[in-house]
Amino acid sequence: MSARPRKCWASRAPPCTAEWKPCKNTARNSATSKGAMMYLEHFGLTEPPFKITPVTEFFFSGANRGEILDALVYAISDGEGIVKVGGEVGSGKTMLCRMLLDKLPTNIKAIYLANPSMSRDELLYAICDRLQLDLEGKRISVILQTLQNHLEAMYERGERAVVLVDEAHAMPLDTLEELRLLYNLQVGKHKLLQIVLFGQPELDQKLMQTNMRQLKDRIVHHFTILPLSPKFIHDYLMFRMRAAGYKGPDNFSAEAEKMIAKASQGLLRRVNILADKALLAAFVENNHAIGARHVKAALRDSEMMPMRQWDGRKQAVILGAVTVAAIFAGAGWFINQSGQPAAPLAQTPAAQNSPAPTVDLPSAPLLAVASDVVASHDLPVTGSAAALPAPLDAAEPVEPPPPSPPPRPPMRELKGIPPGSLLQQQMEATREMLATAPGGSASIQLFYTENVQPERMEGFLRRARKLGVLDDIRVLPIRLHGNNAFRVLFGRFADGREARAAMANLPQRYLDAFAPTVYLLDDSQEAP
Numbered sequence: 124m125s126a127r128p129r130k131c132w133a134s135r136a137p138p139c140t141a142e143w144k145p146c147k148n149t150a151r152n153s154a155t156s157k158g159a160m161m162y163l164e165h166f167g168l169t170e171p172p173f174k175i176t177p178v179t180e181f182f183f184s185g186a187n188r189g190e191i192l193d194a195l196v197y198a199i200s201d202g203e204g205i206v207k208v209g210g211e212v213g214s215g216k217t218m219l220c221r222m223l224l225d226k227l228p229t230n231i232k233a234i235y236l237a238n239p240s241m242s243r244d245e246l247l248y249a250i251c252d253r254l255q256l257d258l259e260g261k262r263i264s265v266i267l268q269t270l271q272n273h274l275e276a277m278y279e280r281g282e283r284a285v286v287l288v289d290e291a292h293a294m295p296l297d298t299l300e301e302l303r304l305l306y307n308l309q310v311g312k313h314k315l316l317q318i319v320l321f322g323q324p325e326l327d328q329k330l331m332q333t334n335m336r337q338l339k340d341r342i343v344h345h346f347t348i349l350p351l352s353p354k355f356i357h358d359y360l361m362f363r364m365r366a367a368g369y370k371g372p373d374n375f376s377a378e379a380e381k382m383i384a385k386a387s388q389g390l391l392r393r394v395n396i397l398a399d400k401a402l403l404a405a406f407v408e409n410n411h412a413i414g415a416r417h418v419k420a421a422l423r424d425s426e427m428m429p430m431r432q433w434d435g436r437k438q439a440v441i442l443g444a445v446t447v448a449a450i451f452a453g454a455g456w457f458i459n460q461s462g463q464p465a466a467p468l469a470q471t472p473a474a475q476n477s478p479a480p481t482v483d484l485p486s487a488p489l490l491a492v493a494s495d496v497v498a499s500h501d502l503p504v505t506g507s508a509a510a511l512p513a514p515l516d517a518a519e520p521v522e523p524p525p526p527s528p529p530p531r532p533p534m535r536e537l538k539g540i541p542p543g544s545l546l547q548q549q550m551e552a553t554r555e556m557l558a559t560a561p562g563g564s565a566s567i568q569l570f571y572t573e574n575v576q577p578e579r580m581e582g583f584l585r586r587a588r589k590l591g592v593l594d595d596i597r598v599l600p601i602r603l604h605g606n607n608a609f610r611v612l613f614g615r616f617a618d619g620r621e622a623r624a625a626m627a628n629l630p631q632r633y634l635d636a637f638a639p640t641v642y643l644l645d646d647s648q649e650a651p
Contacts, residue, residue: 162402168364172367172369186351199227200228205344207291207342209324209347236288238290248266254270254273254284275315285319291322296332353381379413382415397418399421545585550600553598567612567639567640567642595614622642
């Protein structure tokens with residue numbers, strides 16, 4: 124039989140000229156496609172659940188990722204300052220960036236740079252291209268002036284622009300410096316261009332260089348996407364399975380989840396790879412339950428290097444600055460850019476013996492916690508002995524009790540609080556607490572915010588209700604730096620010593636997110 128040409132539909136290669144028979148590429152792809160369909164049908168899936176390509180429908184909002192997303196939206200919409208989002212390879216930065224693109228308000232034009240390996244001039248052309256400015260071949264000075272004019276026109280229309288740089292650690296230093304210069308564009312006191320940098324720990328190393336100091340100083344909000352802790356692995360796996368159409372019972376055994384957590388070290392990309400291979404191993408066995416042996420098969424088929432221990436994870440501490448308010452901004456917390464450094468917090472005995480929750484602290488202005496905001500005088504500072512009352516000496520005269528504190532002034536009133544809302548209820552509970560609390564009583568301050576929009580605080584209170592701690596939350600309207608503000612407290616205690624001891628029993632989510640401090644109720648009314 125003479126050879127006859129045939130076409131290989133599996134690729135764009137030239138037509139085959141071999142003897143007529145099924146094309147190997149076509150046969151292989153057909154078999155692969157058929158196998159994939161059988162794999163999906165076996166588990167009742169509509170699509171693969173553990174694709175490593177970011178798909179926003181598979182965004183996992185647990186482990187503080189949803190809060191970080193809300194905070195980013197708020198920081199871009201209502202704040203100023205460059206934002207940095209750091210995380211290890213495969214931690215979910217690109218997925219978060221894609222979600223941010225979907226969630227930004229319509230008046231914000233997002234300029235997404237997926238490939239940051241560009242020169243300064245290429246950066247300008249890329250930004251102008253996204254803004255539909257045809258400036259090809261123009262001088263750089265003309266491009267800059269045209270860009271500024273366009274951004275000013277956007278500002279006049281109530282619009283803003285934000286540059287989202289994915290893989291920012293790969294951006295050349297000169298290009299990063301150009302970003303800083305673009306950030307300086309402003310009209311009056313308002314910045315015209317927001318910038319968000321998504322990068323691996325190498326970005327922090329670049330920012331440590333002397334010639335990057337000016338850029339680093341302009342990064343006001345720092346977020347770190349940490350690997351999933353083992354307790355979230357189960358939720359993540361089943362969320363992805365159900366997002367892909369799975370309707371059966373939880374099918375990853377506890378041992379399988381434990382092995383995936385350990386081998387992946389909590390990095391989402393690794394979790395996805397191992398889970399996908401484990402599903403395939405179970406499918407080959409015609410089994411619907413994924414056990415340890417299936418994960419072992421996945422591990423044999425994977426070559427994963429141990430995750431490096433980077434400084435950002437070791438040095439990150441309790442969220443006590445801009446980031447603490449920013450991470451939960453979507454739930455009602457505000458980024459207070461007062462320009463004052465944060466007051467150091469006393470270390471509690473519990474904190475000395477346990478690792479601190481982690482997040483990067485900003486090097487730029489922090490959320491101010493001045494001494495006149497949190498009253499913590501006459502409280503024990505460190506050491507377990509300091510937490511114990513001093514032994515009584517019979518020979519020493521008994522000192523008279525201190526005079527009673529003056530009556531507390533009435534709680535500040537705020538307008539626009541919806542009747543019957545959780546916020547109104549908690550403000551009433553706060554009013555009652557202040558009216559009945561004996562002198563010397565204390566509470567635990569979680570955070571304070573100058574954003575007094577009721578709907579934002581309502582969101583925080585709804586989350587507290589889901590955590591089962593709404594009855595312990597108190598919302599105190601105050602006057603701070605000449606502005607109305609909310610101080611959010613937790614519980615009421617006999618004195619500062621008791622409040623400090625109770626901090627260790629706060630919900631883990633609050634310990635991870637806030638920098639709790641003792642707040643004396645006698646100081647519940649700040650001067651305007």
